Structure formats: C-alpha cells, structure tokens
Amino acid sequence: MELVIRNLHAQVEDQEIIRGLNLTISTGEIHAIMGPNGTGKSTLAAVIMGNPRYQVTEGEILLNGEDVLQMSVDERSRKGIFLAMQYPNEIPGITNADFIKSAMQARLKEGEYVSLFKFVKEMDHAVQDLKMNPNLPHRYVNEGFSGGEKKRNEILQMKMLKPSFALLDEIDSGLDVDALKIVGENVNQMRSDTFGALVITHYQRLLDYITVDVVHIMINGQIVKSGGKELIERVDLEGYDWIKQEMGIEEDVEPKRTIVLGTCGARKEK
Numbered sequence: 531m532e533l534v535i536r537n538l539h540a541q542v543e544d545q546e547i548i549r550g551l552n553l554t555i556s557t558g559e560i561h562a563i564m565g566p567n568g569t570g571k572s573t574l575a576a577v578i579m580g581n582p583r584y585q586v587t588e589g590e591i592l593l594n595g596e597d598v599l600q601m602s603v604d605e606r607s608r609k610g611i612f613l614a615m616q617y618p619n620e621i622p623g624i625t626n627a628d629f630i631k632s633a634m635q636a637r638l639k640e641g642e643y644v645s646l647f648k649f650v651k652e653m654d655h656a657v658q659d660l661k662m663n664p665n666l667p668h669r670y671v672n673e674g675f676s677g678g679e680k681k682r683n684e685i686l687q688m689k690m691l692k693p694s695f696a697l698l699d700e701i702d703s704g705l706d707v708d709a710l711k712i713v714g715e716n717v718n719q720m721r722s723d724t725f726g727a728l729v730i731t732h733y734q735r736l737l738d739y740i741t742v743d744v745v746h747i748m749i750n751g752q753i754v755k756s757g758g759k760e761l762i763e764r765v766d767l768e769g770y771d772w773i774k775q776e777m778g779i780e781e782d783v784e785p786k787r788t789i790v791l792g793t794c795g796a797r798k799e800k
C-alpha cells in the first residue's frame with residue numbers, strides 16, 4: 531500500500547501551518563520526521579488522521595489512490611491509518627480492553643465477530659511484550675495513567691489493531707530508558723511488507739531501536755531535507771541551524787505582534 535501526500539497546505543485558526551508538504555510512504559518502510567518545536571509535525575499527523583480542527587486548503591492525501599481527505603476519521607482508521615498521539619486522550623468510563631475490542635470489531639465485515647478467546651490471548655501477549663502492568667487493559671482508557679503508561683498504551687493499541695500505516699507522534703517522550711527500549715523494539719518488530727510508519731521524534735535515542743529507511747527534516751511546515759540515518763546523528767549533534775543555512779530558510783515567519791503595556795508604552799514581542 532502507499533500513502534501519498536502532495537503539496538499539502540493546512541491551517542488552524544486561519545494560520546497556515548503546513549505549507550506545501552510532499553511525502554510518500556509505502557508499506558514495508560519506516561520513515562522518521564524530525565524538526566524544531568512548532569514546525570507542524572503533530573499538525574501533519576492530525577491532518578492525515580482527519581482531526582476536524584485543521585483545515586486543508588490545498589493539496590491531496592491518497593491511500594492507494596483513494597482520496598483520504600474525503601474520508602471520515604473512522605473510515606481512515608478502518609482503512610488502516612493509525613495515530614499514536616503526542617498527548618493521548620483519557621476516556622473515562624470505557625476500559626482499554628473494550629475500547630480496543632470495539633475498534634477491532636469495527637474493522638470486520640458485517641456478521642463477523644472478534645473471537646473473545648483469541649482477543650484475550652492476543653491482548654495478554656501484547657501486554658507482556660510491552661512489559662505493561664497487567665491491570666492496565668482493565669482500567670479506563672488512559673485515566674490516571676502515568677505519562678509513560680499512556681505512551682505504552684498507544685503502542686498496545688497499535689499492536690492489536692495492526693494498521694497499515696502508523697503515525698507515531700513522539701512516542702518516546704516521557705519514557706524511561708527501559709521503556710524506550712521496549713517501545714522501540716516493539717515498533718521495530720512491526721516491520722513487515724504490510725506495515726509502514728511515520729515516526730515523529732526529537733532524538734536519536736528512539737531510532738537506536740527502530741530501523742528507519744528514510745529521515746525527513748521538517749521546518750516551517752515543509753519537508754526541507756530527506757536522507758538516511760546520518761541526518762539523525764547530525765541533528766543530534768548540531769541541531770537545525772546548519773539545515774536552515776544550507777536551505778536559506780528564514781527564521782519563523784510569524785509576524786511580530788505589538789504588545790501594549792498599560793498606558794505607558796508598547797514593545798515589539800521577541
């Protein structure tokens with residue numbers, strides 16, 4: 531399968547965040563996206579998944595040639611797109627196990643049902659693989675979970691739902707070193723001809739455990755450079771200034787606002 535993003539422009543509250551982004555991911559590949567804070571990485575993931583807060587103003591997203599932008603969020607999910615969120619939501623009143631089982635059920639044809647026996651067995655395995663607390667599947671989704679538990683829970687959902695394309699938004703943030711290794715290895719084990727992923731991260735650490743095929747650098751809502759693992763190492767050591775210089779990219783394009791300081795003056799915001 532192939533996920534193709536062409537000349538994507540997207541905005542939130544009348545502010546353009548994604549500014550002409552192109553990206554193609556095929557199953558069998560794992561891509562990483564790195565980039566400074568506020569550059570639009572989470573926005574990109576949200577737009578691919580269909581978060582209604584973001585408006586696409588130009589461009590297209592195609593899944594095997596089908597227009598993703600015309601699909602509802604649940605249709606995108608059923609077609610195999612999965613998002614592990616940077617800040618996972620809590621859903622009080624619904625247990626993790628019920629939540630995942632419902633999502634699996636929604637993927638089946640009418641008249642087909644998730645086998646409870648198989649589900650429980652698979653869930654137990656996934657929980658063990660992720661070295662999660664065995665109680666977590668029976669608690670309400672993310673409610674009262676620690677930061678690291680929430681991140682592991684996103685990966686648990688991914689393992690159970692087996693998406694074709696997983697968008698993993700900073701799944702490493704908040705993880706301790708042992709959890710980072712476990713999560714990284716579990717993502718890497720998903721590598722197959724029927725699975726592709728876009729891993730958003732700030733650090734090399736996670737990518738020590740995940741074999742990535744391509745690394746993209748995103749600045750100001752565009753992918754400005756793509757390459758191999760050497761890019762990760764250089765960003766880790768030197769940050770992004772060298773890329774901005776190489777590409778002739780200006781600092782943030784947001785207009786400076788004037789702040790009125792009471793009655794006695796005004797200053798330009800830095």
Ligand SMILES: Nc1ncnc2c1ncn2[C@@H]1O[C@H](COP(=O)(O)OP(=O)(O)OP(=O)(O)O)[C@@H](O)[C@H]1O
Pocket residue numbers: 542543547565566567568569570571572573574583616
């Ligand atoms: N719902 C929203 N309302 C207002 N502004 C938003 C909203 N969502 C995103 N933005 C703005 O869009 C810009 C891009 O945000 P985004 O979360 O995509 O960045 P990011 O690259 O994921 O950053 P980080 O590395 O810090 O996670 C930011 O300036 C952010 O404040």
Ligand SMILES: [Mg+2]
Pocket residue numbers: 571572573616699
């Ligand atoms: Mg983000």
